[in-house]
Amino acid sequence: METAPFLIEIENPEPDTTRLTLSGDFDYTTSADLAAMTPTLMSSGLRVLEVDLTGVTFIDSSGLATLIHLYHAAEEHPAEMRFVGMTPYIAHLFEVTALDQVFNLPTSTA
Amino acid sequence: MDSVTHAPSTEVLRAIVEAAADGVVLCDADGAVVLVNAAAREMIPGEVTSLLDRGREPGETYETALGDRLLRVRREIFGIVHQAWYLRDVTNETARADALRAERERAQFLVEAGRRLSASLNTRRCARATAELATGLLADAAMVVLPPGGLRRTAWLRSSEAGLEEGDMPVAHADQVPGLAEALAGFPPVPSRWLDPNQAPEWLLPAGFGPVGHLLVTPLPGNGVPAGALVLARREGGAGFDDETETLVRVFAARAGAAISAAVLYQEQSATNAILAGDLRPPPLPAVDGLELAGSLRAAQQTALIGGDFYDVLPTPDGPLVTLGDVCGKGPRAAVLAGQVRHSLRALLLLERDPEQLMHLINKALLSSYTPRSHVTLVLGAIHPGEGVIDLAVAGHPAPLLLRADGVVEEVDARGTLLGAIKSGAISLRTVSVELAPGDLLLLYSDGITEAFGGPTGREMYGPSRLKTALATCAGMPATAVVERLEQLNSDWLAGGVFDDRALLAIRRSR
Known part of the structure; x- marks a missing residue:
């Protein structure tokens, strides 16, 4: 099975805001990239962490675990982590795992 | 103009032979040596005739050892009187070969x-x-x-x-x-x-x-x-x-x-x-009065990708507890975590049988684990065999499917948070009790089934709706046949592609 490459884009739309745009297959083989990046994302000025999952084609349990890890890291920092975009597939996945009740999801798809 | 040809004199011919690079030995009809050129004298410091094999045919080449040298010799006959031997030292040539x-x-x-x-x-x-x-x-x-x-x-x-x-x-x-x-x-x-x-x-x-x-x-x-x-x-x-x-x-x-x-x-x-995968092998299923049980567990093909799907049917005095789960990650760590969850359940079951309470206890146990990312999705079902009632709790896992005897498929309305994931320890669970009429079947499955990539493009997910459609065609079948059919349809979808772990457990009320 050929997989869509996993990409992470980082932008700073505001001085205290970091936006992560993830795309591709976010799974056991690729989730380590984001996990490794998590500590450096928590810069001193960070107040808001936006995560865009619109381009993510697949998430497995390792990908979910990495998002949970990121959520906890933001909570401890403290910064507010919110999801700003996702597909119905991911919204369903968050619903099955009841993470929709934990995560800050966009109102349109949640 | 006159053109004059001069036949070479004997002296000139002798000088030509003398100057040749190959050794030349000339004998008369009686075999007496009449000429040995300089090259031959250098090759053969002593007596010459012992090297000359008169038994050879004219034109024949043979090799003969002389001390630590190897000579290649050719015999020729000129007229009826003279015979000549041409000698060449091939020691170095042979050594190179x-x-x-x-x-x-x-x-x-x-x-x-x-x-x-x-x-x-x-x-x-x-x-x-x-x-x-x-x-x-x-x-x-x-x-x-x-x-x-x-x-x-x-x-x-x-x-x-x-x-x-x-x-x-x-x-x-x-x-x-x-x-x-x-x-x-x-x-x-x-x-x-x-x-x-x-x-x-x-x-x-x-x-x-x-x-x-x-x-x-x-x-x-x-x-x-x-x-x-x-x-x-x-x-x-x-x-x-x-x-x-x-x-x-x-x-x-x-x-x-x-x-x-x-x-x-x-x-x-x-x-x-x-050893690790041994803990993930499908367990033997007990015989339960009034119920048919069938399960199937297929681990990913690569050993490094040992996953953490598991299921169990654990007997208790009040009726069996069924469980099917999936731990986060792959490889030995996933196998160890799956083993820990199964053993925790066995131990907890001695004290507590309520699925909702069990979920909270396992969540706390996972959160206190030393291993980071000990996340587990789990379905627990406490069966009351006499009434055909199953109390279900679902945590972070796809909700089980109900196949009614008439072929209608329903998704069980139970949801809950992934276990071991949220640090505050708070999980929300919506539990449900389902009633199985005779011929009804409850199917527990892991996301390896629905997330199987395949189909015509090879990139399409099997998805919950295909699973429901497939399940609807299984009405009236025994539990074993249902599990086999679903697994077969899923494998056909994969068409030989890479598959994740996948687990299926079916519980059918037979009467």
Whole structure:
């Protein structure tokens, strides 16, 4: 099975805001990239962490675990982590795992 | 103009013959030597006639040894009186050809060695290939002593005309063979001429081998660790190990050592994986009055991708508890975590049978785990066999599906948070009790089923709706047949593609 490459884009739309745009297959083989990046994302000025999952084609349990890890890291920092975009597939996945009740999801798809 | 031709005089002809690079010897009809040119005199310092074989046909070429030289000789007849022998010293030419042939033989040997050694990841087969390859070109008998690995005895394999023999020996006996203990410790080899073949103990060689003339002991270097040693023996009277051979043996030993150590590592790892995966094997299902149970568990093909799908049916005095879960991640860590969750459940079940309470307890246990990311998705169902009622709790897992006897498929309305994930320890659960009428079936499954990529494009997910459609076609079937059919349809979808772990557990009320 050929997989869509996993990409992470980082932008700073505001001085205290970091936006992560993830795309591709976010799974056991690729989730380590984001996990490794998590500590450096928590810069001193960070107040808001936006995560865009619109381009993510697949998430497995390792990908979910990495998002949970990121959520906890933001909570401890403290910064507010919110999801700003996702597909119905991911919204369903968050619903099955009841993470929709934990995560800050966009109102349109949640 | 006149053109004048001059026939050469005898003196001129003699001078031409004298100056030729090839040796020329001319005899008369009686065989008496009438002429020997300078080149021939240089080649043959002494008596000439013994080299001249009169039995040869005219024009025939033959080779003959003279001291340490090799001469190529051709006999020719001129007229009825004279016969001539042309001589050429081909010693160097032949030596070059021999050297080339030997070099080709060595290269061929290494190619064959590479081919045979890479064909297996089994330690014994690699050692056997090493011993067998070394017999013949390198030695009359070859013994591979495998690395002791901290044990008191170590295995060996030996190849000779007597065939392949194998056994084991106390590691301490390595001291009896000159150079063997050092080779097993990974020290560089010493030249064969420093090893006294008379010191070779009897056990080193096959029965009836005879006296040893030459011994060569070479370490088999592994990946940073010694991978054993290669002992080569040649019989008394045979050629010794020259420098070329010792170099060849060292190159060969490096290849063999790499192959053997890779095999040792592979076997250690697959033994570990087998132990870990053993915990993930589908358990035997108990017979429950009034219910049919059927399960199927397929682990991902690659051992490094051992996943964490599992299911269990655990009997309690009030009726069985069914569980199906999936732990986060892959590989040995996932296997260990799955084992921990299953054992925790078994222990907790002695005190608590309510699925909702069990979920909270397991969540707390996972959150206090030392291993980061101990996330688990789980379905728990407490069965009341007499009434056909199942109390269900679902945590982070796809909700089970209900197949009614008339073919209608419903998704059970239960949801809950992934276990071991949210640090605050708060999980929300919406539990439900489902009632199975006779012929109804409850299906628990893992996301390996719905997230199987395949179909016409190979990139499409199987998805929950295809599973529901497939399940709807199973009305009236026994539980075992339902599980087999769903697995078959899922495999067809994958069409040979890579699959994740997948688990199915069906509970059908038979009456």
